[in-house]
Every structure is written in C-alpha cells, then in structure tokens.
Amino acid sequence: MALADYNVYPDVDKLMADLKAFDLFEHAVELEAYGMTVIPPEKMHSSDGFVVRLRNAIIRVCEERNDVEIGDPAKATSPGVNAFRNSWHLLEEDEVFVEAAINPIVLTMVRWLLGQSAVFSGQTWIIKPAGAPGLGLHSDSHGIPSGAGQIAHMCNASWICTDYDSTDDGPTVFVPGSHNFGRATMPHESPLEGTPWKFVPLIAKAGSLAIWNGATWHASEKRTNPGLRVTLVQNYMRSYMRVQHNYEDTSPQLLEKYPELARVIGKALYPYEDPQNPDPVRIAPMMRTGTDPFA
Numbered sequence: 001m002a003l004a005d006y007n008v009y010p011d012v013d014k015l016m017a018d019l020k021a022f023d024l025f026e027h028a029v030e031l032e033a034y035g036m037t038v039i040p041p042e043k044m045h046s047s048d049g050f051v052v053r054l055r056n057a058i059i060r061v062c063e064e065r066n067d068v069e070i071g072d073p074a075k076a077t078s079p080g081v082n083a084f085r086n087s088w089h090l091l092e093e094d095e096v097f098v099e100a101a102i103n104p105i106v107l108t109m110v111r112w113l114l115g116q117s118a119v120f121s122g123q124t125w126i127i128k129p130a131g132a133p134g135l136g137l138h139s140d141s142h143g144i145p146s147g148a149g150q151i152a153h154m155c156n157a158s159w160i161c162t163d164y165d166s167t168d169d170g171p172t173v174f175v176p177g178s179h180n181f182g183r184a185t186m187p188h189e190s191p192l193e194g195t196p197w198k199f200v201p202l203i204a205k206a207g208s209l210a211i212w213n214g215a216t217w218h219a220s221e222k223r224t225n226p227g228l229r230v231t232l233v234q235n236y237m238r239s240y241m242r243v244q245h246n247y248e249d250t251s252p253q254l255l256e257k258y259p260e261l262a263r264v265i266g267k268a269l270y271p272y273e274d275p276q277n278p279d280p281v282r283i284a285p286m287m288r289t290g291t292d293p294f295a
C-alpha cells in the first residue's frame with residue numbers, strides 16, 4: 001500500500017498521484033537536489049503543434065507590439081532592440097499562453113515546489129539573436145531575504161521554444177544546489193567570467209519545460225549561433241505576504257505631504273506599473289532584499 005492510499009494528507013497525496021501518473025519522480029528529485037530540472041517534450045502532455053503555436057504567438061505579439069518584422073526565428077537576424085520591449089503580460093494575447101500556464105505537468109511541478117496555493121505571477125518572452133550578450137548569475141526570488149531558504153518561494157517554469165543544443169545557442173545556465181544557499185548573488189559572484197561557482201547549461205529541445213526554484217542561481221550565455229532563441233518565461237509564487245489593500249492609489253497630496261508614506265506603502269516595489277515592461281527602479285530594491293535580512 002502506498003502512503004498516498006491512506007488519504008490523510010490530501011495536499012500531498014494528489015501530488016504523489018500526479019507525479020506517478022506523469023512519470024515525474026526523477027524531475028521532482030532533481031528539482032529538490034539541483035534546484036532545477038528539464039522535462040522533455042514527450043513528457044509534457046502538450047496538445048498537437050503546441051510549441052509551434054506558442055513560438056508563432058510570441059513572434060506575432062512581439063511584431064505587433066513593437067512594430068518590427070521577425071518572421072521565421074530560424075532564419076531571422078536581430079530584430080533590433082525594440083523587440084525586447086513590451087514583453088510581459090501575454091495571457092490574453094492568445095489562448096496558447098493560457099495553455100502554457102495551466103499545462104498539467106507545469107502545475108504538478110509548480111505545486112510540488114510551492115504548494116497547492118501557488119499562484120501565477122507573470123509571463124514574458126525572451127527573443128535572443130546572434131551576438132546577444134549573456135546575463136550574470138542571479139536569483140529570481142526577489143524580495144526573499146537570506147535566512148528564508150528552506151522552502152521555495154517562487155519558481156520559473158520556462159517553455160523552451162527553440163532547440164538549445166549547445167552553449168552557442170545562448171542558453172540559461174545554472175549553479176546546481178545554489179537554491180540551498182538561500183540568498184541572492186553578490187555583485188562579485190555574478191559575472192560568468194570569473195565567478196567561483198560551477199555552472200551547467202540548459203540543453204533541451206523545443207517543447208521542453210525548464211523549471212527551477214527561483215532561488216537557484218542562473219545566468220545566460222552569449223548567443224553565437226544564427227537565428228533566434230525563443231523562450232516563454234513563466235513565474236509562479238506562493239500566495240503569502242500579499243498586501244490587504246493596494247495602496248498604489250494613495251492620493252498624490254498625501255504622498256507629497258508625508259514623504260515617508262511612499263516607502264511604507266512600497267511605492268517603489270512590485271508589481272510593475274506598466275504591465276508589459278519591467279521597471280528597473282522597482283526590480284533593483286526587490287533583488288537587493290534577497291542579499292540580507294536587513295536590506
């Protein structure tokens with residue numbers, strides 16, 4: 001008799017049943033041990049043609065929102081810096097983004113990491129041309145202070161929309177086990193050249209899902225191959241520590257009279273004001289909070 005059969009711990013029993021039915025035990029263990037795992041397309045239970053529809057939708061929305069022409073990502077050259085703008089908040093642009101967000105394998109792994117109350121936090125694309133630089137090592141668990149690393153607080157469930165065959169494709173890279181450090185990277189640990197930490201590349205076929213504990217340190221390599229790397233990034237979070245009232249609408253008169261008030265209501269913190277664009281002014285303090293409990 002399996003422990004789940006006693007039916008005394010429903011939040012876990014359902015997960016165990018799903019992990020078994022979808023053959024995900026190895027991925028669940030990798031996620032615990034390494035802080036990340038890659039689930040191949042054949043295990044994703046996606047509908048026919050899903051990843052092609054997803055890739056096409058990303059390209060279409062990018063073209064429409066940014067007034068650029070991209071065409072076939074395998075043949076496209078750099079669409080220019082404008083293509084990187086307006087990349088967030090895709091859910092209502094095409095139902096394929098809803099399919100991506102509620103895929104049963106995605107939700108099983110998300111709930112394994114974040115519990116049954118996990119919530120969807122945001123979707124954005126990455127469209128990366130030849131010559132695009134990499135990104136330094138960082139944690140996505142913005143706002144989680146060091147000392148709170150025993151559990152995952154948020155995660156990143158990214159759909160790989162073009163093949164990542166080697167580091168020349170400019171893939172994400174990970175420091176295995178770094179989720180257990182329970183803190184964000186310090187500036188001197190961040191650049192891939194010179195960081196003392198060992199990292200591994202995300203190698204995966206289009207249609208795979210890469211999922212990582214948001215606290216797992218990751219970065220990306222420079223892309224040297226022609227064509228575009230296309231990714232749908234999805235963030236999920238635990239539901240706790242949400243404000244009871246959205247004080248973003250506090251009157252300008254009060255804010256001006258009481259300058260401390262803006263800080264107290266988190267005026268410069270998440271969520272973004274512009275739904276389609278991350279706001280560096282809001283990201284920086286959220287990320288810094290991850291380095292120290294007093295930050």
Ligand SMILES: O=C(O)CCC(=O)C(=O)O
Nearest residue numbers: 126140171172219220233
């Ligand atoms: O793969 C990349 O380019 C880095 C992406 C990243 O940091 C993220 O999705 O959080």
Ligand SMILES: [Fe+2]
Nearest residue numbers: 138139140218
């Ligand atoms: Fe990241």
